[in-house]
Amino acid sequence: LPRTLGVVIPGVRPCLTAPQHAAVCGLSNTLLNNQREQVAPLKQALSTTLEHAVAAILARADNSDVNVPEIQLEVPRNPEHGDFSTNVALVLAKQMKMAPRDLAAAIVAELQTSDLLTQADTAGPGFINLRIATDAFMRVIADVHAAGVNYGRSDIGAGQRVQIEFVSANPTGPLHVGHGRGAAYGAVLANIMSACGYTVEREYYVNDAGRQMDILAASLLLRYLETGGSAVTLPANAYQGDYITAMAGKLHRTAATDYACVLPASEPHDDPELALDQLIADCKAALGAERYRALHRFARDEILAGIETDLAAFGVEFDQWFSESALADDGRIARAVASLSERGHVDNRDGAQWFASTAFGDEKDRVIVRDNGTPTYFASDVAYHEDKYARGYDRMINIWGADHHGYITRVKASIEALGLDPERLEILLVQFAALYRNGEKVAMSTRSGQFVTLAELVDEVGRDAARFFYITRRSDQHLDFDLDLAKSQSNDNPVYYVQYAHARICSVLTQLEDKGLSFDIDAGIAATARLDEPGEKQLAVQLLRYPEVLAHAVQQREPHQITNYLRELAADFHGYYNGTRLLTDDTELRNARLALALAVRQVLANGLELLGVSAPEAM
Numbered sequence: 133l134p135r136t137l138g139v140v141i142p143g144v145r146p147c148l149t150a151p152q153h154a155a156v157c158g159l160s161n162t163l164l165n166n167q168r169e170q171v172a173p174l175k176q177a178l179s180t181t182l183e184h185a186v187a188a189i190l191a192r193a194d195n196s197d198v199n200v201p202e203i204q205l206e207v208p209r210n211p212e213h214g215d216f217s218t219n220v221a222l223v224l225a226k227q228m229k230m231a232p233r234d235l236a237a238a239i240v241a242e243l244q245t246s247d248l249l250t251q252a253d254t255a256g257p258g259f260i261n262l263r264i265a266t267d268a269f270m271r272v273i274a275d276v277h278a279a280g281v282n283y284g285r286s287d288i289g290a291g292q293r294v295q296i297e298f299v300s301a302n303p304t305g306p307l308h309v310g311h312g313r314g315a316a317y318g319a320v321l322a323n324i325m326s327a328c329g330y331t332v333e334r335e336y337y338v339n340d341a342g343r344q345m346d347i348l349a350a351s352l353l354l355r356y357l358e359t360g361g362s363a364v365t366l367p368a369n370a371y372q373g374d375y376i377t378a379m380a381g382k383l384h385r386t387a388a389t390d391y392a393c394v395l396p397a398s399e400p401h402d403d404p405e406l407a408l409d410q411l412i413a414d415c416k417a418a419l420g421a422e423r424y425r426a427l428h429r430f431a432r433d434e435i436l437a438g439i440e441t442d443l444a445a446f447g448v449e450f451d452q453w454f455s456e457s458a459l460a461d462d463g464r465i466a467r468a469v470a471s472l473s474e475r476g477h478v479d480n481r482d483g484a485q486w487f488a489s490t491a492f493g494d495e496k497d498r499v500i501v502r503d504n505g506t507p508t509y510f511a512s513d514v515a516y517h518e519d520k521y522a523r524g525y526d527r528m529i530n531i532w533g534a535d536h537h538g539y540i541t542r543v544k545a546s547i548e549a550l551g552l553d554p555e556r557l558e559i560l561l562v563q564f565a566a567l568y569r570n571g572e573k574v575a576m577s578t579r580s581g582q583f584v585t586l587a588e589l590v591d592e593v594g595r596d597a598a599r600f601f602y603i604t605r606r607s608d609q610h611l612d613f614d615l616d617l618a619k620s621q622s623n624d625n626p627v628y629y630v631q632y633a634h635a636r637i638c639s640v641l642t643q644l645e646d647k648g649l650s651f652d653i654d655a656g657i658a659a660t661a662r663l664d665e666p667g668e669k670q671l672a673v674q675l676l677r678y679p680e681v682l683a684h685a686v687q688q689r690e691p692h693q694i695t696n697y698l699r700e701l702a703a704d705f706h707g708y709y710n711g712t713r714l715l716t717d718d719t720e721l722r723n724a725r726l727a728l729a730l731a732v733r734q735v736l737a738n739g740l741e742l743l744g745v746s747a748p749e750a751m
Contacts, residue, residue: 173275174268174676175216178248179203182220185242189235190228198227214251214261215269215673221258232258269672270660276675276731277657284679284738289330289686295520296322298531299443300337303435304348305373307442308583310533310564313611315586316602316744317562318531319448320691323742328686333525336450337516340432341457342509346412347371348435349428353415355380356391364395367411369404373583379434389426393418442587447595447744459515465507468515468550469500477549487514492545513539514546521552529689534561534608560689565602565611593618596745600627603691603743621751623706626699630736631748633702637733638749640714640726649715649722656727659720663728667708671732674701678735682742691743698739705732 182203190198201223205216221236228235236254243252243262251263276283298318301311322332339345351371354364359380366372383391395414401407416424436453443449459465469485472478477488483503487510490497500511520528532539544554567574567584574584590598597618604626605611623629644651663672678697685693714725737747 174264174272175205175680177268178205178216178262178264181243181246181248182218182239185239186220186224188242189238193228198224200224208261213255214253215264216262217255218260218262219258221254221260225258236260266664266669267661269669269676270663270728272672272675273660273727273731274657276734277653277727280734281738281741283734284682285327285329286679286683287329288683289325289328292329292526293331293333293524294325294527294529295333295335295523295525296325296529296531297335297337297520299448300339300532301439302339302344303432303439304344304371305435306375306438307586309567309586309589309613312446312586312589312598313565313602313607314531314533314562315443315446315448316599317560317607317691320599320603320694320743321529321531321689323744324682324686324691324694327742328683330686333452334450335452335454338432338436338453338455340436340455341460341512343409343412345428345432347408348431349424350408350412350415351376352380352383352431353391353393353419353427356383357393357395359384360392365398367404367408369408370411375438379431382434383427383430387430389423391419391423391427442585442590445595446586446590447599454516456512456516459512459519460507464519465511465515468518469507469511471518472500472514472546472549475549475551487542487546487549489542489545489549492548494541494545498542510542510546513543514550517543517547517557518550518552521547521550521556526556528557530557530559531607532559532561534563537561558689560607562607563610565613567613567615569615589615596631597625597627599744600630600695603695605692606690607692626695627745628751629706630698630702630740631746632751633705634733634736634740634747635749635751636709637705637729637736640729644715644726647715650719651726652723653727653730655720656723656725659724660727662721662724665708665712667704667712668725668728670704671701671708671728674704675731675735678739694739694742698736698743701732701736701739705729 179202183200186200190200201220203218203220204223205218208214208217221239222232225232225235230238233254236258239260240252240254243249246252248265248268249262250265251261253261255261279285296318298321299307299311299315301307307315318334322334326332348371351366354366354370355376358364358366359377395411395418398407398411401410419427440453469478472487473485477491478485478500479488480486484499485501486497487500488497498510499508500514501507517528540559543559544557547554547557567589586598593601593615601613601618602611617625618627619625621628623632641651663669674697678701681693681697685691712725714722714729716722716725740747
């Protein structure tokens with residue numbers, strides 16, 4: 133296979149000595165201040181103006197004991213209240229021994245000479261409402277054109293190495309639409325963190341050890357024997373999908389090893405899972421250790437090759453594929469268990485070894501080595517996370533399915549028990565998506581083989597729609613994926629609506645050429661003071677918002693903030709386009725409007741790129 137399991141792929145940045153830990157979440161005030169300077173120049177300029185106004189009042193009062201807090205600026209819900217509002221007078225009034233409204237009035241008086249503002253008023257108990265000068269808003273157009281593809285990006289994560297582990301589905305079958313949501317979420321989170329300066333490494337943890345892989349191998353062997361003419365019965369709780377039969381056929385055609393064997397007749401059993409365990413034991417005995425390992429490896433490699441192909445078609449690639457079985461093969465699992473034991477956190481009960489996870493807040497202790505001497509899946513998790521910490525990341529992010537919620541406490545407990553900092557590990561949960569076709573929910577079951585694969589979804593609705601739809605809601609919220617909507621070319625389809633806004637702007641340039649009209653971008657930027665329509669101001673406000681939306685999406689681990697923003701920006705542009713003539717005969721105004729439209733196009737393209745969605749020039 134064209135991958136390396138358990139080691140870093142050549143070309144990927146190697147593991148380094150861990151730098152001083154700095155949290156990704158809970159950014160310090162200093163870092164937040166730096167972030168504002170980088171991503172919100174207008175708000176920063178306005179904050180500075182307010183600080184100067186407060187400083188002037190303090191100087192007149194000869195009061196140097198007042199601690200001026202960070203000035204908060206909010207966008208009022210009602211546009212009639214202005215562009216921004218601040219509560220600085222309310223916050224400072226007690227220290228300055230003034231009534232909040234009196235202090236607000238004094239600050240407003242100081243603001244009258246600011247060229248950023250056209251109006252400043254007191255409101256309510258001491259709020260200050262601010263209206264920004266049009267030319268100040270429109271400076272963002274020049275900012276967007278100057279930064280181009282880098283507009284919105286920042287270095288708030290500079291110097292921090294972050295590993296994001298996602299998908300990590302058992303290689304027991306093709307990825308289905310449920311896995312697709314975790315794949316999209318992890319890929320986009322990695323993209324937006326990279327855009328904010330973090331050094332991000334993407335990892336897939338290959339669960340190629342344990343019972344599920346044994347069930348896969350046993351299912352494959354039965355289908356192999358069936359393909360060779362033997363009469364076999366595949367248990368209902370084994371893997372039933374057509375992909376098993378196809379894999380058995382390939383094994384017959386290409387394998388150098390003959391896997392023909394005779395299995396003992398199965399005996400009735402009240403517990404189907406115990407019956408399946410007996411089948412696995414019979415398969416191992418009938419094949420012998422060497423042939424069983426070869427069969428097991430073939431099944432894993434075939435499934436993984438398909439997973440890698442499907443993810444690549446979905447626009448998801450990994451820097452490293454890390455093998456669970458490698459942890460056992462080189463003794464890392466045994467060493468992790470021994471380390472916990474040496475620290476006094478493991479005891480023996482009824483022949484098994486138990487990790488005392490209740491001492492670290494878990495609801496019960498956990499078996500780490502079974503009474504037959506076999507490490508549990510949890511033991512592999514302990515060793516895997518110990519290995520992650522040894523690689524020196526500042527922050528590790530695991531993206532798990534919501535059904536793994538119960539694992540969080542025990543994994544964090546084991547990390548603390550090993551003497552490591554559990555706060556460096558962040559675990560984010562993703563709800564699986566429910567698929568709907570013609571208004572009916574599509575039933576899915578992995579073992580029975582009744583599921584829609586990720587490849588089938590991408591083939592049906594396209595990569596763009598699949599990626600966008602998966603990121604339309606918070607990852608921990610339920611998602612209904614409407615296939616019919618995703619395929620429609622209508623304004624109700626969010627990805628179509630956003631892409632159409634980008635294509636529409638491209639079409640304006642085509643119309644410009646067809647009409648023989650001229651366009652000068654520099655002249656357009658110089659003339660943005662002509663843009664005084666409400667729709668133009670709204671678009672400028674949206675352009676100003678983008679860097680902060682991106683930074684907040686990173687801080688809050690919520691890529692859906694990007695999709696929501698792009699939908700709002702597209703809606704504002706469509707409304708503006710439908711009500712305004714861009715290609716006016718007034719050359720100066722035409723240049724200004726096209727400069728604005730092209731800035732919108734740039735931001736749409738920047739956001740879509742982070743989502744892994746194309747920005748078409750025509751639709």
